Amino acid sequence: MKHSLKKLLMMGFLLLLSVGLLAACGKTGLDNGGDSDNKVTTKKPKELTVGVSVSTLSNPAFIDMKDEIQSYAKEHGTTVQITDAQNDTSKQNNDVEDFVQKKVDALIINPCDSDAITPAVKAANEAGIPVVLIDRSSNGGKVLTTVASNSVKGGKMAANYLVDTVGENAKVAEITGIPGASATRERGQGFDDYAKGKLDIVTKQTAGFDRAKALTVTENIIQAHPDITAIFAQNDEMAVGAAKAVSASGKDIKIIGFDGADACLKLIKKGTVAATIGQRFDKMGQIALDSIYKHYDGKSVSKNIEAPINLVTKDNVAKQ
Structure with a gap:
């Protein structure tokens, strides 16, 4: 009886020891x-x-x-x-x-x-x-x-800038990022909320935060909506692509991006892109x-x- 009790106590001790070792591993x-x-x-x-x-x-x-x-x-x-x-x-x-x-x-x-x-x-x-x-x-x-960054705040800043530069009720387009990305959702939310009743967003199309896709998307937007006066691109890569399409069209369309990337900053200096929401x-x-x-x-x-x-x-x- 004493031998069995001793054996049980030893087994319990070894079990507790092994659990402790497992808990300590891999931290x-x-x-x-x-x-x-x-x-x-x-x-x-x-x-x-x-x-x-x-x-x-x-x-x-x-x-x-x-x-x-x-x-x-x-x-x-x-x-x-x-x-x-x-x-x-x-x-x-x-x-x-x-x-x-x-x-x-x-x-x-x-x-x-x-x-x-x-x-x-x-x-x-x-x-x-x-x-x-x-x-x-x-x-x-x-x-x-x-x-x-506060993307909602940045989106509002972009909309406010366009209201100030192209005027209320102006026809504008919005080029959105990757569907499902929080930046796409939040930048769009901020822009759309502020623009409501102040700007006429005639179209919203995705270019997946990609420069080449934005070029094609912008060409299609200009063809379908030749009277737009501004474009909000949800990142600078898309703003750069949009700027190329706008330059080729010969139209005067204000473009604002979002990021503060060097490629976009260079175009702002040239006057090809109007503005961006700069991030660090x-x-x-x-x-x-x-x-x-x-x-x-x-x-x-x-x-x-x-x-x-x-x-x-x-x-x-x-x-x-």
Whole structure:
């Protein structure tokens, strides 16, 4: 009897020990992947490896972001691994899954699509890897923080600018981004809400944040609506494509973009594009890494961090 009791106690002890060991294995940053206030394993920046998934490196604005992340990480001794999703949601999810399998310490994701990225965010959650999102949000999963400009505010700024420059009730077109991306939804919301009753939005067509697609879309818009006086393109790549189509048409159509990318700033200097809502993608990259550094220093991180925006026109473009 005593032998059996002793055996049972020993088995219980071994079971508790094994559970404790399993719980301790694989901790990279978050106990449940979703709460920055949970206890974390403290690490210095030089001890961290961060996986970075960019939606597309064909967009100059995201190249600026990528370059700043690399530069800022190097300054702090952090190892970064960067992938280009090429605007392919399946590739992005696979890239993130690879980072999860590699057990990186943190993830920075610039999502192609706010719905499609959800499974990847949840996979990181299950692995206890903190996730920081840049420019676009995720519609599911838990993230350490989302670093983004206020796209609704930016959309309103764009509409207000057009009201001031082409006048109330002017006929305008809106070229939208990738369907499902939070930036598309929020920039459109801000623009449409402010424009209601002030501008006549005769058409809204998507060009997927792509310059070449925007060129074709704008050509079609001008043919179908030759009396438009302005175009709001939801990013600068599309604004550049739209500008090429407008120049070829010989019409006087005001174009306003969104991002503050170099290619668009050059056209603003020339007068081909009227304005853009300038974002600081370099700052977003720094803020994203700083959020990870704070987290691994045991400090709390705000769930949403707003990056600065400003209206850029020919009057102030030289200061950008």
